[in-house]
Amino acid sequence: MIAFHALIAALHLLGSSWQPWAVVIPGILIGLLVHAVPGLTTSMALAICLPLIPYMSFLQALIFMTAMYAGAVFGVAVPAILLNVPGSAAAVGTTFDGFPMARAGKHNEALGLALAASCFGQAVVYLLLLVLAGPIGTLALKLGPPEMLVLSLWGVTLIGTLSGRHLSRGLLAGAFGLLLGTVGLSARGVPRGTFGSVLLLDGIPLVPAIVGLFAAAELFNLVGREYIVDDFTQRRVQARRILGGMRDAFRHRGVMLRGALIGSGIGIIPGGHAIANLLSYSVAKRLAKDPEKFGTGDPRGIVAAESANSSSEGGSMATLLALGIPTGGATAVMLVAFSMQNITGGPSFMRDHGDIVYAVILSNLAQVGVLAIVGIAFTYIAGYVVKVRLRMLIPTILALAVIGSFALSHDIAGPVTLAVFAVIGWVMHKFDYPVQAAVVGLLLGRGTEGALLRTYQMSGGHLGFLLTRPIAIIMLLLLLASTVLPHLRSARSAEQKERVLVK
């Protein structure tokens, strides 16, 4: 499994010069900082840094970009916990228990939990990659449009059924999101749902929509309050408590390891990183003896979501390195960096540059340690957000989000999208619709439509085609089980309770 000659060459590459290591801390810091601004994304930060790539060696460039990626993977958790603003879809699951913990004054512990789980998830996936880089690539090749279709539908139904008290509202929010995600030009080249505006031809700007749905909805809810944390004695930022949170994460080793494995597996599929955290959260909740505690500030929720989202990003790196296929915006920018160095990604890259692949994997393992240290300092500083009065914090975040949206879209479409979705998000929140379901639907809409269309074309319209895709069938059965079983179980327990009351 491990090509030892390449591994030894990789160790030599990393050990013979300090230069590859010089970019690790700046990379991690940029990645962490990027997500402090709502509206900025990892892909954007990577794209901004692209002009630096020609000045670096290929290995140094790869390490720099993966360090940014590693920082960003954890960075998204910070606003998710402190402000209920997930910097990307990968942190949606983190908000479920992260923000309730922050509101309860346990922001230090929540940040520590997220940091430890994130580092653990990354360590697991890169250890797996070290051993299984080749087989993972082969597995990724076996997953085609039908599997991606089922995975997307799984993501939307999972989130729709997971959050909120009403199944129909959750599913309606998911369907709403899926439809919104397909607005714009179709595969046939015809505009749909654009109201005749050219600004919507490329679809609804995703990041402004997500920031609007999440950030503004929550910020509007905070209007009228003084601080995020009501009790002033709970507003302290303490490194001791952050470290305590990190220690606490290892009390949930099983949840963390399961999350890391789920993330590693799902991450290799395009778009998988958006779902991995939700899937892991859902599994953790289902297997818990006290699932009712999830969503109220349970450390297991943070650990499950964070270990999965960080390992899923490693999984997407595996697909990039092994197959040359980007599974998301950030890995797509990395592929651009490959071409800037006149290197083509894919199986030939694994064959011809095995030493570099192993060097990247080993450096990422080392980066986990650096992230843990830099992350503590970063979370300590970020934790001071709870001490800022909301009458300053709310306008600052909203203004940053609007400006960030404009910078992303380069026209008024970004800010307008943010404002419109801010109102929709707030109304959804008020009527108990899970905003997360709409967000995941919005993110997966375009991909789901493409996967469904390709599946239809592959099958020629015959359902029997599915029988030739065992992985898709298994995933479909799991989807049905994860949607139906919990409701059957809760209906049965409600019936039992009623019987007991009657007696």
Next chain:
Amino acid sequence: MSVNFPSRKISVDIPHLAFATFIAGWAAWYCWDAWHANAAVENLVLILPVSGIAVVLYVFVAASSIKRVDKPEAKSASPHAGLSRKTAVKIAGSMALLAGFVIAGPLVGFDVASFLYMLLMMTFLGERRPLILLIVPLLFSVVVIYCFGTLLATPLPVLILRGQS
């Protein structure tokens, strides 16, 4: 806000029903728009079934927003019922100010618009210290315009801070 029908002993959560109708109505319109644009499978493969599912789900949601008033939970069926008038005004005002900033930013320039937005929003949310009301918006505008223009190489429309963007 809910409407009671004493003779029929039912209560309808009108705002919620209106919102659900908005979602279902948009889904139906979107499906029609896509169909109208091109009725090929490639164009409707996802939109048609998902719109149909959305309309079916709407029926369930609409049904759940109609409650019998003799049921004890009907009184607290609406989660938005607890919103006080003062809070509602604050939230509506915050939304209006955000809308103003979104429109004014690209037109006037983000330096002036963000300064005014921060100033107005902070005042609206209760900040009364003149020095804070001057320094925070000013610092925010200068730092953000500088960072986006210089560090992130993303120039923004500005009116005054031209050298920084």
